[in-house]
Amino acid sequence: MTMQSPVVAIRQVEAPLPPAFAAAVTQELFDKLRLEPVPVMFQHEYGNGDTWDGYCPHRTNTERGEVVMAKRLVETTLIKPKASHIQSVYLHEVAHRLTPDAWHNAAFSAMTLVLYLRAGVTDGAELWQLVSLYDAQDEEDVGTAIAWAWKTANELAPTELSAERCGEVILERYTRWRTWLDEKPQREEARQAAIKAREDATKANEQLVADLRESRYWWAAGAFLFGALAAIALRFL
Ligand SMILES: [Zn+2]
Numbered sequence: 001m002t003m004q005s006p007v008v009a010i011r012q013v014e015a016p017l018p019p020a021f022a023a024a025v026t027q028e029l030f031d032k033l034r035l036e037p038v039p040v041m042f043q044h045e046y047g048n049g050d051t052w053d054g055y056c057p058h059r060t061n062t063e064r065g066e067v068v069m070a071k072r073l074v075e076t077t078l079i080k081p082k083a084s085h086i087q088s089v090y091l092h093e094v095a096h097r098l099t100p101d102a103w104h105n106a107a108f109s110a111m112t113l114v115l116y117l118r119a120g121v122t123d124g125a126e127l128w129q130l131v132s133l134y135d136a137q138d139e140e141d142v143g144t145a146i147a148w149a150w151k152t153a154n155e156l157a158p159t160e161l162s163a164e165r166c167g168e169v170i171l172e173r174y175t176r177w178r179t180w181l182d183e184k185p186q187r188e189e190a191r192q193a194a195i196k197a198r199e200d201a202t203k204a205n206e207q208l209v210a211d212l213r214e215s216r217y218w219w220a221a222g223a224f225l226f227g228a229l230a231a232i233a234l235r236f237l
Contacts, residue, residue: 012063018042018074024083024122025090033118035163038094039066042074053089056096067093084123088130091115098167106145107174109135113153114166148177 021040030037045051054069069089074081095111102108112135116128139145152173156166 020074020081021086024086033115033163038097039064041066041068042071043068044071054093056093067097087119087122087127098164099171104135104138106136106139106149107170109149110152110170111167113149114157117153117157
């Protein structure tokens, strides 16, 4: 007789929409974002007292590419769930899904900004106002990263490109930008070498002019002496 397996597994089933999430993340929002809805799973927080709003598991660890949000965000407890907070957390995790392995870098920041800019106004304020430096914390130079992200997002957000395609474009551009940044020391070295070569050429030129100027006086003196000697010699002819 074979033993009954003691191993259990979790299988997802579709669940009713929490009203607060349904009110914040609507079909109208997906249309504005030009985004296919990304499934979301609500979980109770766990752990050692750390609080989190959401996370995006690696796609291979999901059933259907879902992202995870903390259940408390859509539950009315002491405070009523805020639509702008729900949107910003959901879209933050969706941005992770659309820029796999980017973590919190400039590419991820640009993706978040595209979504936030497209979302427009919620709770009386533009959603992009909720963007923070946290989104680019993995970059060495956060200022430069945010500047790049803003420029890229402002260019892509008004286009007709789907949000998923924007993610691909951002990742392609980010790879090129990083390569350009990584080659900066070599470019600076080449620039300094060109300046030095120009300075050396100028110095050599000045020296040549000075030498010629000096020899001109010698030639003039020589010519004068020759003329004088010739004049004296002519007298005795
Ligand atoms: Zn994140």
